[in-house]
Amino acid sequence: MQLVGIEMLNIFGGSAYLDVDQLASHRGLDKTRFDNLLMKEKSVALPYEDPVSLGVNAAKPIIDALSDSEKDRIEMLITCTESSFDFGKSMSSYMHDYLGLNRNCRLFEIKSACYSGTTGLQVGINFVLSQVSPGAKALVIATDISRFLVAEGGGVLSEGWSFAEPSSGAGAAAMLVSDRPYIFQMDVGANGYYGFEVMDTCRPVADSEAGDSDLSLLSYLDCLQQSFSEYQKRVPDANYLESFSYLAFHTPFGGMIKGAHRTMMRKMLKAKADVIESDFEERVFPGLIYCQRVGNIMGATTALSLVSTIEHGEFYSPKRIGCFSYGSGCCSEFFSGVVTAESQEYLKQFNIADKLNQRYSLSMDEYDALIKESTTVRFGTRNVKLDTGFLEGARNSSDMPRLFLKEIKEYHRLYEWSQ
Template sequence: MHIGIDQLEFYAPSTYLDLTELADARQVDPNKYLIGIGQSQQAVIPVTQDVVTMAANAASRVINDENRNKIAMVLFGTESGIDHSKSAAMYLKRLLQLPDNIRAIELKQACYGATAGVQFARDYVALHPEQQVLVVGSDIARYGLKTPGEVTQGGGAVAMTISAEPALLNLDDVSTFRSEDIMDFWRPLYRTEALVDGRYSENVYIDFFKAVWANYQSQTNRHIRDFEAFAFHLPFTKMGLKALRAVLPEASEQQQSQLMTNFEASRVYNRLVGNLYTGSLYLSLRSLFDQATLKPGQRIGLFSYGSGAEGEFYSGTISDKFDVEASKAWFDHYFANRTQVDVATYERLFKQQLPNHDVLLDTRQDDARFVLAGIKHDQRQYVDREA
């Protein structure tokens, strides 16, 4: 029996910032962003969207009347939680009209949370192959205006169903992981923007990748020649390129070319959306599926990293049911119909945060199905426009 990723969908708001314009406004060479960081655009998140609404907008594309009653758990990875106590998964469960006899849990370890969800889900489905698990990664990356991390902001959500006999990726049995108490990135409860030691975090990311990759090889006796492509956690796309270059010498010259071609395919979407935190690896995987030429049976390696720090390497083979045409068409339409905002509008939207009191928000400019309409009696008011 195969277990793995059956569906994988995405949502981010339709507003975006062009990073060439941001570079001009910040008086830096645009190539510092376009080449040095590897980003071209980033999603701009309005106040009418938060991690719950973005997750619902993504997950509504994988939950339908056929599988709604098969969902046994909702596992919500995020580091942008909206409540110190109540799980974002509980709000999501209600918005998706999922049954009451399920678990709904929020998972947190920086950008690693959704991967923990995938692994927990896989173990559950192994015992209950007739059921499915909904795994979500939803976040808003905030570092502050005119900060070094500003160019690596963004946001959005991915939603996956983990099932037996999946349509996308059959997960292999072995995964390898590593955790250390490291202060490379953190956000205290009293801050709305993250703190990061950028160069240190890059070094830890690469060191973790090399460590879990070596551990994986020793446990499986697989080598780089056994892989068609690697998908990486991409807080910015140059980060994954640095990690890939660390192991490329293990491959033949011909395979190095193939791995680099597939890496370029894997970062197309992330380059245009920005940093999703918990969803970044899985948006990269979706981009790889849609933009590369893949065949059933080929093995893909996945590296997940969450600052603080947790890293994991695992793998899977392309399913015999693999078909990407519908997904690629959706992304083509999404990118073709986004609305570009200028730097002044981006800065205004960035500063527009929810107050600590009741408020009614103007949702008329938000074209999403699920929106945040305000706060009433300290409770966020979510609206499903199709209800």
């Protein structure tokens, strides 16, 4: 069997974050049972951070770890996003430039709400499996932000949507897909996918979102059950409890995953509450740790949960991780792969926890000022020079070189490295 999977994987969780509990109080949200939602922090995009800068910052350490000849084998650069600033031009063209990749490379972008990162990953996997260009690699960059301006007015679609603000983050995941699956060896053909039309959450206007959070939760749960059932058809001996040492879920917020896991344990195994609780702590919680710090980064969240699982799990012997991805609208997929002790060790080179710790802590006043300042880069902005002095503490929060948006000149985005 041809080996395939993720050779390298890195997360960039932004430069600044906000305490979510503080935000909920500030917005006057009903905090009854708020703790059950299992939210802690969310990364917030600075005005001079956009999906391109976040994506490049996630991918750069991977590119730097490759030799020139290895780098030249990247023949596909896929951006996966719901936050692009152009309907035509792919953000992968910018990233290709700032990462200095070989020009004999396919550059394109995928949209499929929060399912986009998994879509890109599967395209990369199948490109490698096809062996049309033996030894070639695909760089998949899932990158999303939420500049928080809720679509105003309306009924069902915005009611209850206020909780989206504390849960929505900003960040990117870069995955190098190849025939050397050092981080995550994909189980080839073990994929259960399931999709149908539903109007749960969407981005029908620029710089804003709308959604029916209850419907989205219901749809997520339907999809989890259905995609796992399809996975079982393709992997007949698969068992929700025994086949996977860990589970990495697309995580809009932690409490939702706890509920989803509880449903699966009850439906599939008729498990009792105490068994479900301890199983959640053991197999699911490791994947939530980073998600609780960064928030929902949409297309990149499943990868974020996977990284969190690898860093916080125990891999003395190779272990299988079950992954579930869901994108509103909707499409979903349950897939799996194997992680080893070497994978865990190899991932350490990216110091993901250190970088999350280095993020700047925003006060509420700074956050409100940031939202106001972000209107300078609204969708469709033709010309603007970014104020590099804005929240300088956040800009200088890390010791690693980072890419920031410098200027928009006749719609063309120009970036600069921080060091």
